[in-house]
Amino acid sequence: MVFKRRDRRSIWQILQETVYPRGGWARAASYISHRVRRLPDPPARIARGIAAGIFVSFSPFFGLHLPLAAIVALVLRGNMLAALLSTFIGNPLTFPLIAAISLQSGELIMGAETPVPLPQVLGAFSRAAGQLWEDLGALVTGGPTHWDQLAIFFEGVFLPYLVGGLVPGVVFGLLAYFLSHPVIAAYQKRRARALYGVPSKRQVKAVAPGRIR
Template structure:
């Protein structure tokens, strides 16, 4: 695709290029000149640079520039840039780092990918080859770490979630609330975008790590800690808000009957997967992790790719009305295993029996009961779903 055609497509798709920069005097000019080969719709955010960045930018007075008085972080620079781009009427912003690791020649890759999809609510992340020679080990590890947590939080598998070479849908971002201002913003942005029905995908790009001129402002300990705290917060939001919200939306959209068949019975899941979901739910529900059953079962169902609706439903064997029965059964199981007898009765547990008096007996019995019950209910569930699937298939073929 020639440059003239790319220039026109960038204009037609209403795309700008956003360059956040902080003390990258050695590479900034090369990056800007490279971008100008494809478009003049450029916004530069000078994030409080203390080197010669301001002097370099004087040579580009024709471009939109924002000068932040003092360094506030890449996330803040991007958010300021997005706000300006939206105000100028752009619909998309391609972000490119100013440290020279990205090739402006890859801008057409994003434009072609955007043009090819009918669903324009799209966020593209440039996927670098992290296995190539010269890539710092800490960058490769950090990317794998980030990829894993993005998968846990969204269910989407990507090969690169840390690249700063991206295409953002500005209208979609404008509807979201963000709270971070440093490097972790780029993670918050893609996770929250995915949670709100934005398609997040990778596109292949080139990368150059030239340690003789590249300046990295990533602080391993501080920024890694910030990212870890953010991921913890995102997991909590996922478990207590996003998953319940999505289940409620499906229930409202499909109705009770269709939701029960498609999501609870999981018509697209295998009998084995559904049986394992039942087993997980029963095991967690009967385990002694009181107060954390919902968090644990949803997290494990998410990580293990099981049916969340089924696992959650069967974890509720420990709802308040059933608690005395669960405690009694667990304690009796513990007595049996340990070969002792405390003469427990069900009425004792209904009347506020202090289980802590015989904690060892209860914990051993609780885990034992959870394992046995999970196996039994999982096996019964497998038989039920196998029969249900066969009958369903017979009806469809008939």
């Protein structure tokens, strides 16, 4: 195959590059931006896809951001690949900020009496995931379950995060749409002129009747 990798990555390398991409986050961001701009789709569809990916990044459904972004992009009639690439906004570097904005917004909206300290959020999600697997396994083996612990997590962390993430998700999604649409449109016009020799408005005016000397 032409595009097959020469060096096969191990599971550890894949996990390591998920946390810290090869070449750094700046290079990864530049690559994703380049890929999004070159997508063969109208600017509006690409921009809607970007908005979908960013919106989903503010949700607490960790591990499901990619399929959720694809679903939201499908509903919005946006570019699905742009949505998948845009979930990159939710990465280990931005997670603390996204979690703080979403969780604190949700606690404010819901009037939480005992807000959860931000450093404890990641641990709460990790423990809840482990508890969920244990309870599901207990349903098969007949062992004891502890759904009450998951209920506490749902009410104290997950639900405020979910509710609070809707507001900044919509705000930043709309902001991304209105900022990316003109940038992508301008890029596609420049690329079309470079590839197919389509003259720009300035070039057309320069050779218009009465301007030729």
